[in-house]
Amino acid sequence: MAAKSPPKGLRLEKLQPGHIPAILEIEKHANAAPWSERSFENELTHEHGVFLVAFIGADLVGYAGMWLVVDEAHITTVAVDPEFRRQGIARRLMVELLARAHDAGMLGATLEVRAGNEAAIGLYEALGFVRSAVRRRYYPDNKEDAVVMWLYDLERALP
Numbered sequence: 001m002a003a004k005s006p007p008k009g010l011r012l013e014k015l016q017p018g019h020i021p022a023i024l025e026i027e028k029h030a031n032a033a034p035w036s037e038r039s040f041e042n043e044l045t046h047e048h049g050v051f052l053v054a055f056i057g058a059d060l061v062g063y064a065g066m067w068l069v070v071d072e073a074h075i076t077t078v079a080v081d082p083e084f085r086r087q088g089i090a091r092r093l094m095v096e097l098l099a100r101a102h103d104a105g106m107l108g109a110t111l112e113v114r115a116g117n118e119a120a121i122g123l124y125e126a127l128g129f130v131r132s133a134v135r136r137r138y139y140p141d142n143k144e145d146a147v148v149m150w151l152y153d154l155e156r157a158l159p
């Protein structure tokens with residue numbers, strides 16, 4: 001089945017300092033170990049980082065980031081406001097990151113995800129990522145395993 005289109009009026013912007021308060025609001029509900037304000041601020045100037053924010057009108061509805069490491073895109077985070085989930089916003093953010101990674105000469109992409117995070121694993125698998133390793137008891141807060149996923153060929157995820 002073809003992926004559904006993201007909501008009308010969805011637009012992506014590069015992270016700006018003024019976005020961070022709204023991001024922190026989403027982050028505290030989206031992540032069991034939320035990133036700090038400083039972590040997002042660091043993304044503003046990260047030499048090899050790309051960090052995108054999704055808006056519908058004036059509402060900041062999601063964000064996603066990556067670091068470009070040699071020829072690999074490391075996805076660092078992706079989250080969507082709970083009220084706007086299952087509308088294709090994370091997929092849109094991820095496809096844009098992967099397209100930019102491809103344009104920058106990256107060959108593949110990788111990430112870590114909590115083993116119990118079915119929504120995120122579903123998203124990544126829908127984009128062509130495969131499970132490649134498990135890091136046992138990786139997350140300090142609840143000792144959950146991390147699944148390492150790889151998209152070996154970036155072009156697979158691009159429209």
Ligand SMILES: CC(C)(COP(=O)(O)OP(=O)(O)OC[C@H]1O[C@@H](n2cnc3c(N)ncnc32)[C@H](O)[C@@H]1OP(=O)(O)O)[C@@H](O)C(=O)NCCC(=O)NCCS
Binds near residue numbers: 031117122
């Ligand atoms: C994971 C997350 C970013 C997905 O955002 P989203 O905008 O709802 O995702 P999309 O609507 O773009 O979904 C794209 C595909 O991902 C998969 N997916 C998304 N949510 C899913 C869910 N709850 N269960 C199973 N698959 C899911 C589906 O294949 C979906 O396609 P479909 O709707 O056509 O079936 C969102 O649930 C979230 O913010 N979670 C909390 C933060 C988080 O866990 N981030 C990942 C850290 S590694």
